[in-house]
Amino acid sequence: xxxxxxxxxxxxxxxxxxxxxxxVEEFKKLIEDQIKNNVSAIIVCGTTGExxxxxxxxxxxxxxxxxxxxxxxxxxIVGTGGNNTKQVIENSKKAESLGAxxxxxxxxxxNKCTQKGLIEHYKTISQxxxxxxxxxxxxxxxxxxxxxxxCLELSKIDNIVAIKEASGNISQIAQIAHLCGxxxxxxxxxxxxxxxxLSLGGIGVISVLSNVMPKYTQDITKNFEIGNIKxxxxxxxDAIPLINSLFSEVNPIPVKAALNLLGYDFGxxxxxxTKMSPEKENILKEELFKxxxxxxxxxxxx
Numbered sequence: 001x002x003x004x005x006x007x008x009x010x011x012x013x014x015x016x017x018x019x020x021x022x023x024v025e026e027f028k029k030l031i032e033d034q035i036k037n038n039v040s041a042i043i044v045c046g047t048t049g050e051x052x053x054x055x056x057x058x059x060x061x062x063x064x065x066x067x068x069x070x071x072x073x074x075x076x077i078v079g080t081g082g083n084n085t086k087q088v089i090e091n092s093k094k095a096e097s098l099g100a101x102x103x104x105x106x107x108x109x110x111n112k113c114t115q116k117g118l119i120e121h122y123k124t125i126s127q128x129x130x131x132x133x134x135x136x137x138x139x140x141x142x143x144x145x146x147x148x149x150x151c152l153e154l155s156k157i158d159n160i161v162a163i164k165e166a167s168g169n170i171s172q173i174a175q176i177a178h179l180c181g182x183x184x185x186x187x188x189x190x191x192x193x194x195x196x197x198l199s200l201g202g203i204g205v206i207s208v209l210s211n212v213m214p215k216y217t218q219d220i221t222k223n224f225e226i227g228n229i230k231x232x233x234x235x236x237x238d239a240i241p242l243i244n245s246l247f248s249e250v251n252p253i254p255v256k257a258a259l260n261l262l263g264y265d266f267g268x269x270x271x272x273x274t275k276m277s278p279e280k281e282n283i284l285k286e287e288l289f290k291x292x293x294x295x296x297x298x299x300x301x302x
Contacts, residue, residue, distance in 0.1 A: 006204060007203045009039050009210050009218040011039050012043045012206050012208055012210075014252050014256055015062055021058050027062065028065060028069045030266075040204065045062055063098050078095040078104065080095050081105040083111050085121050089128045101131070102132045107135075107136065107137060107146060109143060118150055126159050137164070148175040148176045162203075166189025170196055177202075185202075185203050186203065191208055194217075208252070211255050212255065213291065238294065253276050254284055261289075
């Protein structure tokens with residue numbers, strides 16, 4: 001069986017910015033809180049981390065901060081994807097040299113490619129690094145879908161170990177699981193599909209929700225793992241209104257607003273993303289604290 005980077009909840013962590021760049025102290029604070037709430041991994045410089053508007057120096061600072069703060073307590077997985085294969089290799093080598101535990105590599109966007117191009121893209125990257133690679137399929141953002149037969153071909157590569165599946169297509173995910181088996185582990189890339197993907201043999205989630213509800217999100221996966229399916233199902237369903245609010249505008253606009261509501265200083269996203277609309281932020285606030293209060297009440301009753 002291939003290396004398992006983590007099981008359970010990995011947080012696709014947001015990045016706080018100030019007028020100097022990455023707000024390192026606030027970033028450390030969130031990472032510590034994530035670890036204290038038992039998340040299984042932290043993913044930096046991904047979509048939620050706004051990697052597309054970060055400089056090379058800022059990415060290095062964010063990766064270093066995450067690795068040093070974690071100090072080996074949880075794996076640090078770095079988003080190094082892009083639409084230039086050569087640049088992705090350079091980014092991946094850099095992450096490897098800094099001490100990352102794994103790589104999350106999104107499909108090429110804008111220039112796009114065929115399924116054959118995807119195979120060559122990932123194969124070439126895999127030959128230039130030794131770290132385990134998680135494929136990332138999110139066609140709603142990239143315009144490129146990793147088809148099941150392509151997953152099968154990529155699963156034959158030793159250091160391609162998993163896929164973050166955010167297509168939303170459960171039938172496709174079932175086909176990937178059928179074709180690839182243990183040669184390609186599956187993580188849910190959508191917070192509203194954690195349980196369905198676990199039921200198909202998935203081993204966890206790379207989550208936006210867990211930025212603000214880390215223990216809750218981890219507990220969904222843990223309850224499923226120990227066979228408490230009824231509890232896991234109820235937790236998944238109870239979180240749907242908050243998840244909907246967290247994606248009511250383009251990620252990470254809402255999650256940064258939610259972190260600010262919880263007392264963190266995460267500022268606003270960088271342009272071209274903008275501050276969340278007041279109307280949607282009010283709904284987000286209501287759903288966030290409704291779930292927090294419900295969870296606290298249940299913990300007291302237990």
